[in-house]
Amino acid sequence: MKPLGLYIHIPFCKRKCNYCDFLSWGNTKKEDHTAYVEALLAELQYYADQDMLLDSVYIGGGTPSLLERDLILRIMEGVTGSFALSEDAEITIEANPGLLDLDKLMAYRRAGINRLSLGAQSLNDEILHFMGRIHKSNTFIDNFYLARDCGFENISADLIFAVPGQTVELWIDSLEKAISLGAEHISFYSLQIEEGTPFYGLWEKGAMKAVDDETDRRMYHEALKRLKNKGYVHYEISNAAMPGFESRHNLKYWSMEEYLGVGLGSHYYINGTRFSNETNLEKYLRISKGVKEGREVCNDPLSYLAPWVVWHHKNTEVDEISEFLFTGLRKIEGISLSAFEERFGKPVTAVYENAIGKHSRTGLLELNMKEDRLRLTAKGLDLFNQVLVDFV
Numbered sequence: 127m128k129p130l131g132l133y134i135h136i137p138f139c140k141r142k143c144n145y146c147d148f149l150s151w152g153n154t155k156k157e158d159h160t161a162y163v164e165a166l167l168a169e170l171q172y173y174a175d176q177d178m179l180l181d182s183v184y185i186g187g188g189t190p191s192l193l194e195r196d197l198i199l200r201i202m203e204g205v206t207g208s209f210a211l212s213e214d215a216e217i218t219i220e221a222n223p224g225l226l227d228l229d230k231l232m233a234y235r236r237a238g239i240n241r242l243s244l245g246a247q248s249l250n251d252e253i254l255h256f257m258g259r260i261h262k263s264n265t266f267i268d269n270f271y272l273a274r275d276c277g278f279e280n281i282s283a284d285l286i287f288a289v290p291g292q293t294v295e296l297w298i299d300s301l302e303k304a305i306s307l308g309a310e311h312i313s314f315y316s317l318q319i320e321e322g323t324p325f326y327g328l329w330e331k332g333a334m335k336a337v338d339d340e341t342d343r344r345m346y347h348e349a350l351k352r353l354k355n356k357g358y359v360h361y362e363i364s365n366a367a368m369p370g371f372e373s374r375h376n377l378k379y380w381s382m383e384e385y386l387g388v389g390l391g392s393h394y395y396i397n398g399t400r401f402s403n404e405t406n407l408e409k410y411l412r413i414s415k416g417v418k419e420g421r422e423v424c425n426d427p428l429s430y431l432a433p434w435v436v437w438h439h440k441n442t443e444v445d446e447i448s449e450f451l452f453t454g455l456r457k458i459e460g461i462s463l464s465a466f467e468e469r470f471g472k473p474v475t476a477v478y479e480n481a482i483g484k485h486s487r488t489g490l491l492e493l494n495m496k497e498d499r500l501r502l503t504a505k506g507l508d509l510f511n512q513v514l515v516d517f518v
């Protein structure tokens with residue numbers, strides 16, 4: 127059976143955070159959630175194909191934990207009714223502190239969800255308030271322990287640094303509190319001020335200053351140092367985990383393995399082709415209804431050109447190679463030279479002779495034939511974008 131990852135998008139949040147440009151909305155009602163899950167189930171059913179073996183499922187958003195407990199159970203029934211699941215499949219749900227309770231967590235466990243990605247973002251109440259988060263740091267801590275009591279043995283704490291107004295000391299304090307809880311996985315992303323967000327408006331008017339690059343890098347390196355000291359393995363630019371707890375689903379993205387995406391605005395990669403789903407909620411719901419009622423023209427599900435798809439692109443060999451490089455170099459172990467050659471029939475050093483030569487000289491890349499690796503150096507991790515332009 128063909129192994130596959132599955133991403134499921136839930137586009138609802140309690141309210142929109144001040145920095146967020148993800149495809150999600152706040153202030154939604156139970157009826158909206160129910161209608162959306164019905165549509166999702168139609169999409170899952172469309173792909174029903176027992177020749178696919180899901181080894182990772184990721185329910186992300188938005189805020190999946192906002193959904194009523196029974197709706198998550200129905201989604202999981204839709205997944206298991208449409209696909210075979212490997213026995214040790216990693217099944218993650220993203221959850222926001224303040225939107226979890228014993229009842230939900232126990233139901234997740236019963237449904238087979240075995241990994242929780244908890245959006246802590248910060249453990250400082252002022253920073254959380256400034257970011258427009260709905261929770262306080264204690265809520266995160268309480269939810270973390272509640273999840274443990276419910277049997278979650280794989281919890282990721284998601285943190286953000288370089289928030290305007292955040293000092294290096296405040297960042298370290300948040301990180302250390304998350305580490306001290308014993309989270310198996312910690313992600314740590316630098317805040318980007320995205321167009322169209324309230325933060326962007328403040329920044330544009332000069333009412334808010336972005337954290338300068340030097341402070342941003344100090345925060346990043348402080349995180350790396352502390353995580354490594356506590357036994358975490360830094361395995362991707364912005365992710366660290368206790369050995370064996372690396373995110374299997376996200377590693378698929380960084381290793382160019384195949385995954386299917388369902389739900390509003392989902393992206394996926396199968397058979398060397400990139401697909402994107404409809405981003406307009408009304409249209410998405412209408413298409414699902416049409417599929418259920420037999421009014422939509424449906425291609426062979428195995429072509430993955432489903433009625434929800436609004437864009438697709440069959441990668442050329444050049445696309446495949448450059449994507450393999452720029453996703454693979456995000457991993458700290460980099461790419462395997464032999465895996466590259468096996469996949470593309472030529473050595474990476476022949477395709478990117480100039481770029482590899484240039485960045486080996488600048489000290490941003492390391493080519494290690496003995497270890498079968500091409501990877502970023504510590505300096506290269508800070509200047510990833512400079513390396514990237516030569517591989518795209």
Ligand code: SF4
Nearest residue numbers: 139142143146187188
């Ligand atoms: S909870 Fe997450 S997805 Fe929702 S608005 Fe906040 S950052 Fe965006």
